[in-house]
Amino acid sequence: MKKWLTIFAVIFLFFQGYGQTYTPPNKLNEGMLYGGMGLNWIDGDLYYSFHFMPEIAYAKFGVGLDLNFDIDKNGNIRKENFNEFSDYLSIIRYIRYGQKDEPVYIKLGALDYYTLGHGSIMYMYNNRPSYDTRKNGLVCDLDFGNFGFESIWSDFGQAGIAGFRGHVKPLQYTDAKDIPVIGNFEVGATFASDFNDQAGIIAGTYDHTKRLFNSTNDKGSMSIYGFDLGLPILNNEYLGLKFYYDYSKIASFGSGSAIGLLFNFNLFGLANSSLKFERRINGDKYIAGYFGSMYEIERFALDTTKGTFTSKALTLDNTKGENGFFGELTIDLLKAVTITGSYQRLDDSPKSGILHLVTDISPKDGSIVARAGYDKINIQDEKDLFTLDDRSYLYTEIGYKPLPYLLCSMVYNWTFTPIRDKDDKVIDFKTQKKIEPRISFIYPFNLAGSK
Numbered sequence: 001m002k003k004w005l006t007i008f009a010v011i012f013l014f015f016q017g018y019g020q021t022y023t024p025p026n027k028l029n030e031g032m033l034y035g036g037m038g039l040n041w042i043d044g045d046l047y048y049s050f051h052f053m054p055e056i057a058y059a060k061f062g063v064g065l066d067l068n069f070d071i072d073k074n075g076n077i078r079k080e081n082f083n084e085f086s087d088y089l090s091i092i093r094y095i096r097y098g099q100k101d102e103p104v105y106i107k108l109g110a111l112d113y114y115t116l117g118h119g120s121i122m123y124m125y126n127n128r129p130s131y132d133t134r135k136n137g138l139v140c141d142l143d144f145g146n147f148g149f150e151s152i153w154s155d156f157g158q159a160g161i162a163g164f165r166g167h168v169k170p171l172q173y174t175d176a177k178d179i180p181v182i183g184n185f186e187v188g189a190t191f192a193s194d195f196n197d198q199a200g201i202i203a204g205t206y207d208h209t210k211r212l213f214n215s216t217n218d219k220g221s222m223s224i225y226g227f228d229l230g231l232p233i234l235n236n237e238y239l240g241l242k243f244y245y246d247y248s249k250i251a252s253f254g255s256g257s258a259i260g261l262l263f264n265f266n267l268f269g270l271a272n273s274s275l276k277f278e279r280r281i282n283g284d285k286y287i288a289g290y291f292g293s294m295y296e297i298e299r300f301a302l303d304t305t306k307g308t309f310t311s312k313a314l315t316l317d318n319t320k321g322e323n324g325f326f327g328e329l330t331i332d333l334l335k336a337v338t339i340t341g342s343y344q345r346l347d348d349s350p351k352s353g354i355l356h357l358v359t360d361i362s363p364k365d366g367s368i369v370a371r372a373g374y375d376k377i378n379i380q381d382e383k384d385l386f387t388l389d390d391r392s393y394l395y396t397e398i399g400y401k402p403l404p405y406l407l408c409s410m411v412y413n414w415t416f417t418p419i420r421d422k423d424d425k426v427i428d429f430k431t432q433k434k435i436e437p438r439i440s441f442i443y444p445f446n447l448a449g450s451k
Contacts, residue, residue: 163192354378
């Protein structure tokens, strides 16, 4: 068996993927062939890790694959790599047309950090917080100038989240369309619902003998609807300033609103930044950005040892109205350094912090690569900010390129792996630590035949 592992190591040496924070090729007729091998320690157990993750962009279309094998010392593929039908579908990481914020954007597969509107209902939602339970969803955004819509379906494998936001500039259809500022006034309406059968559980008991959870109070699908108003005050190629107001209502629960400003700045293409700041006014039994980056983990979790459970709906049911602030900042320098961060904190609640960070430092012709993504919820104080636990998700990669096509890096991933019941249904998640030294081969190519 060691002989075969050695052969595999040689064959796959130059086919190791970048990982979850790699930015796919955006230029027309551009592709990236990359992959390789590494040693992957998952919760202390050693696996030989092999990846093949090519990506191609042709005209407006893009395709990305994600073929991953973790093989243990006995030569067996790790069970969670391919134990669901969705795992085989997930070999196709995505198929897309266009890019986010373009007039036409359609993407099938992995949905990384998707936001509806200004984010009061869905903010930075991720349908794959766990690699071991990869889901395939669909987003479709169309913008016709004076009207358009955004939409999402989170999971084709089972009932999941469906969301839709339509928006229109009503004054563009009247004589007021040429009035400065006022003519671009925008109105939007949003509806989103989680149809998963665990979405609305707020009470229940666990039968240890039958190993069965019985819900005694289930609100069913969790539905949220709302409307928003937007007024662009400045909108040119260098500066943008927009005022907005959101109102949201969670069916059978509470409501809330947000007043915010969105500022964009472009320094002749050398530096781009955007700043978002809002005041959140929250009623009882209301959580802003309910469908967030960690929602798939928060939805429902059952502790079969203690017979207790937690759920996002139960947290919502116990939430007292409290106002707070939210801010988001994105900086892009020379297309080589990108940093995005957002943070929420309620006025008096000690465990209301929600943090999202993404950074990518990878100059085109540079030899150093550093990229990371971090999410944490229910943050209590500064000491709690970067403590890794069951409220955290982290991905980091730091590497050096001795040659333009070769990357030697170290990857650290704090993520989640599912806990299943006797029927193989996911009932909980536990934290998972993955450490992987990698050797990666990166080969860009041009589909038109020239580099």
